[in-house]
Amino acid sequence: MRHWPPICLLSLSLIISCDSDRPLKPSTEWSADELVILELDSDEAISTQCLAWEHPNILWQSSGHDEQSKLVKSLVYNLSLNGISTSDASNMQQEDLAQQEDLAQQASLVQQVIWPVNNIFAEGCTPLDQWVLLLSWRSYSLHVINKSNGQQVDVWPISTEGWGLSASEQGLIYSDGSSTIRWIQPPSSWAPNSSDPLDTNHRELNPNTNLALNIYKELSVYDQDRPIFQLNELEWVEDFIFANVFPSDKVAMIDSESGQVLAWLDLSSLASVQRAQFRDQTRKQAGVSNGIAYDKTHDFIWFTGKHWSKLYGLKASSILDQLRLLKESASSQEKASLKLPSSSR
Numbered sequence: 001m002r003h004w005p006p007i008c009l010l011s012l013s014l015i016i017s018c019d020s021d022r023p024l025k026p027s028t029e030w031s032a033d034e035l036v037i038l039e040l041d042s043d044e045a046i047s048t049q050c051l052a053w054e055h056p057n058i059l060w061q062s063s064g065h066d067e068q069s070k071l072v073k074s075l076v077y078n079l080s081l082n083g084i085s086t087s088d089a090s091n092m093q094q095e096d097l098a099q100q101e102d103l104a105q106q107a108s109l110v111q112q113v114i115w116p117v118n119n120i121f122a123e124g125c126t127p128l129d130q131w132v133l134l135l136s137w138r139s140y141s142l143h144v145i146n147k148s149n150g151q152q153v154d155v156w157p158i159s160t161e162g163w164g165l166s167a168s169e170q171g172l173i174y175s176d177g178s179s180t181i182r183w184i185q186p187p188s189s190w191a192p193n194s195s196d197p198l199d200t201n202h203r204e205l206n207p208n209t210n211l212a213l214n215i216y217k218e219l220s221v222y223d224q225d226r227p228i229f230q231l232n233e234l235e236w237v238e239d240f241i242f243a244n245v246f247p248s249d250k251v252a253m254i255d256s257e258s259g260q261v262l263a264w265l266d267l268s269s270l271a272s273v274q275r276a277q278f279r280d281q282t283r284k285q286a287g288v289s290n291g292i293a294y295d296k297t298h299d300f301i302w303f304t305g306k307h308w309s310k311l312y313g314l315k316a317s318s319i320l321d322q323l324r325l326l327k328e329s330a331s332s333q334e335k336a337s338l339k340l341p342s343s344s345r
Contacts, residue, residue, distance in 0.1 A: 033269040038313035050125040051291030062122040070121035078106040079298040124165030135162030138159030164234035181225040183217035223261040235292035247249045249289040
């Protein structure tokens with residue numbers, strides 16, 4: 001069991017001052033290897049472009065390659081750690097810790113199906129109702145996959161490249177490699193009633209067509225006053241957005257209202273361990289961290305990377321508690337920095 005590192009909120013400066021001469025302090029950063037409480041074995045053959053959790057124990061992954069993309073469905077068994085928080089660890093007796101380690105050893109991930117996704121480079125994905133929604137990288141399209149049989153049943157154009165995708169209470173959010181996160185609300189006819197495979201000739205994709213999914217909101221992401229480009233895999237986690245930033249091994253944890261990065265999660269130590277195991281030099285170069293999944297049922301946030309042999313589970317509630325404190329601190333500082341105009345007669 002690893003403990004949550006102490007965080008000094010007073011050292012943070014998470015707002016942009018009206019005084020441009022005031023030096024900006026960097027956002028806080030946490031090392032993921034200090035927070036990992038559970039590891040699951042994963043398939044190194046998967047070049048993970050997306051990691052998505054579906055209640056109660058289903059894990060979806062997309063593996064992206066030209067003409068060799070696939071969608072992988074796995075089941076996770078024996079996740080019995082719900083209710084044990086990292087803050088409780090220091091008060092646990094040695095026998096309790098040993099029991100927890102035994103439970104962790106019982107947890108396992110078992111692949112159920114692997115569905116090929118032809119003709120696209122698969123990217124972000126998210127389960128929704130009876131479908132899995134899957135972005136393509138440069139085909140400017142969102143694909144609707146039937147969860148029961150892996151058949152593509154519909155496809156919709158989008159106006160940009162597709163990188164990361166996640167479902168929020170306000171609609172779908174996606175990234176395109178820029179510093180902007182976009183909300184899209186598909187038209188009412190987007191989700192077909194039929195489970196029949198798609199006739200690929202039924203609709204010609206054109207990014208400029210009026211059939212393109214409606215972008216109704218955009219959020220620019222900043223760390224202080226610095227825009228964060230190359231936003232990749234996304235995950236909506238309560239009131240926050242987690243984003244892999246390509247090609248780094250860092251995750252931006254973003255306030256979904258302001259677009260400000262509240263904190264960073266550094267996965268570089270985990271990535272180094274993974275890349276050291278690669279025999280294939282191409283995989284070693286490509287094996288960046290990528291893939292975030294929020295398992296609310298068992299209170300985990302899962303992280304992995306391209307061709308990684310592990311999924312790393314971090315305690316979601318501990319991370320979220322800290323982020324809420326940081327957001328509250330930033331809001332308090334912002335209010336304190338407001339100056340009322342002086343009255344004059």
